Amino acid sequence: MRRLTLILLGATYLCVSLTVALTLWRNGGGWGAGVAALVGAFGLCFAFHGLIARALENAAIRSEIDAVREAHKILIDQVERLDAKVSEVMEAVEIDHHRGDELEGEVHMLETLVQRMQDRLEDRAELAAYSGRMGHNSVHQNPRSSALMDTVRDALAENRVDLYLQPVVALPQRKTVFYESFSRLRDETGRVMMPAEYLTVAEPGGLMTAVDNLLLFRCVQIVRRLASKDRRVGIFCNVSMSSLADESFFPQFLELLAANRDLGGALIFEVGQAAFDSRGSVEARNMAKLAELGFRFSLDKVVDLDLDLQDLARSDVKFVKVGAQSVLDQLVEVDGRLVLKSLPDLAAEDYSALLRRYGVELIAEKVEAERQVVDILELDIRYGQGHLFGEPRAIKEAVLAETGAPPQVLRPSPMRRAIGGI
Numbered sequence: 001m002r003r004l005t006l007i008l009l010g011a012t013y014l015c016v017s018l019t020v021a022l023t024l025w026r027n028g029g030g031w032g033a034g035v036a037a038l039v040g041a042f043g044l045c046f047a048f049h050g051l052i053a054r055a056l057e058n059a060a061i062r063s064e065i066d067a068v069r070e071a072h073k074i075l076i077d078q079v080e081r082l083d084a085k086v087s088e089v090m091e092a093v094e095i096d097h098h099r100g101d102e103l104e105g106e107v108h109m110l111e112t113l114v115q116r117m118q119d120r121l122e123d124r125a126e127l128a129a130y131s132g133r134m135g136h137n138s139v140h141q142n143p144r145s146s147a148l149m150d151t152v153r154d155a156l157a158e159n160r161v162d163l164y165l166q167p168v169v170a171l172p173q174r175k176t177v178f179y180e181s182f183s184r185l186r187d188e189t190g191r192v193m194m195p196a197e198y199l200t201v202a203e204p205g206g207l208m209t210a211v212d213n214l215l216l217f218r219c220v221q222i223v224r225r226l227a228s229k230d231r232r233v234g235i236f237c238n239v240s241m242s243s244l245a246d247e248s249f250f251p252q253f254l255e256l257l258a259a260n261r262d263l264g265g266a267l268i269f270e271v272g273q274a275a276f277d278s279r280g281s282v283e284a285r286n287m288a289k290l291a292e293l294g295f296r297f298s299l300d301k302v303v304d305l306d307l308d309l310q311d312l313a314r315s316d317v318k319f320v321k322v323g324a325q326s327v328l329d330q331l332v333e334v335d336g337r338l339v340l341k342s343l344p345d346l347a348a349e350d351y352s353a354l355l356r357r358y359g360v361e362l363i364a365e366k367v368e369a370e371r372q373v374v375d376i377l378e379l380d381i382r383y384g385q386g387h388l389f390g391e392p393r394a395i396k397e398a399v400l401a402e403t404g405a406p407p408q409v410l411r412p413s414p415m416r417r418a419i420g421g422i
Helices: 002-133 143-157 195-202 208-228 241-245 250-259 273-277 281-292 309-314 324-329 348-357 370-378 397-403
Strands: 161-170 175-186 234-238 267-272 296-300 317-323 331-334 337-340 343-347 361-365 383-385
Touching: 143 175, 143 195, 143 208, 161 208, 175 195, 175 208, 175 383, 195 208, 208 234, 208 241, 208 250, 208 267, 241 250, 241 281, 250 281, 267 273, 267 317, 273 296, 281 296, 309 317, 309 348, 317 324, 324 331, 324 361, 324 370, 337 348, 343 348, 348 361
Parallel strands: 175 234, 234 267, 267 296, 296 317, 317 361, 361 383
Antiparallel strands: 161 175, 161 383, 331 337, 337 343
16 A cells, blocks of 8 residues: 555656646747756655655654653553552561461460469369378368369260360371370350369369270270271370279279270370379389280370480380470570580480480470471471361261260269279
8 A cells, every 4th residue: 555655646746747847848948948847846746755754754753752651651650559569568468477476476375374274273183182082072162163073973974075186197298197085074055174174173073084984985986996997097095193093993994905905006095294203103003004905105294304214115105295385495505506405415306316215206296386397397306286287176976976985874973983884
């Protein structure tokens, strides 16, 4: 189209030039003047064409430049707005990060306070149990404790005992290799009673054997159920020293485990460090009987890392649980290396290896944050437990119905009588 326009314009310019040349020739200018007029007019037409074309081209370029400048201004404005938005987002993220750190610190503080409160309640329960054995039954002296005792006894008698399982994982794969079992009682309204609440009366009232009875029976059935599904996992089952020392309960306890001795590798009995350290000869002898059947032990609530490893090995203690944050809080730097406050002569990363020499595995419990996982892995701790890996979850009622209850249940009349058989 542009070529055709150029040809037509050239033809037009030629016609105009011929017209001017013919006019001069007819007026007597001669053929020389006519040729000169033809050439001059033709050149003049193309000169004007070039000037006009250049002017139009410059105008188009200026228009495009103005459009580019306008687009550039719009782009700069959008970039500035985007930068402002990014700055706002970064400020919000930084504020949320600080709030998250503050919240995490508050959560840890709250957990610490709750743990201290639970430890104090358990200490009071143990003290009350000791007072009961000395003939000073505080439960009868306190109407509120008496009402709580009746609630606990009714919950045990009516089998309102729930089993909760929390995973223990291998690190760093985070594969579940164990579960820890927890017992929870429910009152007649369905309210869940935590151990810190019912232990204050169950221990001095002689009911811990009943709780341990139900928990053990269900742990055995759950282990059987998991084994039937080819799931090779173990279960930590809490047991009180009062149950191990009970002359009427322990023989039947031992009889049940002897009948299930094939579960020795999957059922691990857990006791607190303070109870283990203060155990008497009866408890130690009964623990040895369980070990002869192939059952192992675990220590939890560990606060003193300076352990008697030879004593642990003799007692078949194969696991030690210590709070992840408690271990990290023990770390101090001495001569350019990290050590534990209670063991300043041993590198912190060698502590787990030292325990393994005595056949004991260290488990970091109460793991709540990813940062704690990184830190405990640097200490060569191979197992972890905590809400980060999974919260304690109740076993479904249908499963508990399948496991049933021990044949003998708690009788409500004698206040200090516990379940004696399974």
